[in-house]
Amino acid sequence: MTTNHFCTLCGEKLSDVFVEGRVRPACSGCGHIVYLNPLPAVAAVLLQSGRVLLIRRGVEPGAGLWALPSGFMEQDESPEQAVVREVLEETNVQCVPGRLLGATTHHDHVFGHVLVLAFAARFADGDLRAGDDAREALWFDTQNLPDMAFRSHAEFVRQAEQLMECNT
Numbered sequence: 001m002t003t004n005h006f007c008t009l010c011g012e013k014l015s016d017v018f019v020e021g022r023v024r025p026a027c028s029g030c031g032h033i034v035y036l037n038p039l040p041a042v043a044a045v046l047l048q049s050g051r052v053l054l055i056r057r058g059v060e061p062g063a064g065l066w067a068l069p070s071g072f073m074e075q076d077e078s079p080e081q082a083v084v085r086e087v088l089e090e091t092n093v094q095c096v097p098g099r100l101l102g103a104t105t106h107h108d109h110v111f112g113h114v115l116v117l118a119f120a121a122r123f124a125d126g127d128l129r130a131g132d133d134a135r136e137a138l139w140f141d142t143q144n145l146p147d148m149a150f151r152s153h154a155e156f157v158r159q160a161e162q163l164m165e166c167n168t
């Protein structure tokens, strides 16, 4: 149940032990318990005139398919700062993050369990240009989304649209 077979503290072999309500890898040498937690990631829903900004993924999972600009949070970032950075890296667009739309977890074969925080965001500036691990960056009609890498991303687009309707 873990990718680590040895203790990162003392080098002893890890074994599965029932502790605090579930089976967890634990070290027989020093007693260190390995708590496995999902990786925090952010995704941005930029809406403008009925269109949403999407990127075509260059890497797995979902390589070749479309997704919201998204990525993992760095250690010293707020979720909002991660949104601004990821959108800039992948699309060259400066954005202003808005409301948290929702949170979801998924499991994939590359990163394991991931926690995704999705934020509404407003376009601020910049000419669209794909960068980092995005192959393309384009605006899509929200009523006609392309093949999406993650079902949750399409749902976040719907939620952002509903939010916009409530605000007008």
Ligand SMILES: [Zn+2]
Pocket (backbone or CB within 6 Å): 007, 008, 009, 010, 011, 012, 027, 028, 029, 030, 031, 032
């Ligand atoms: Zn140990």
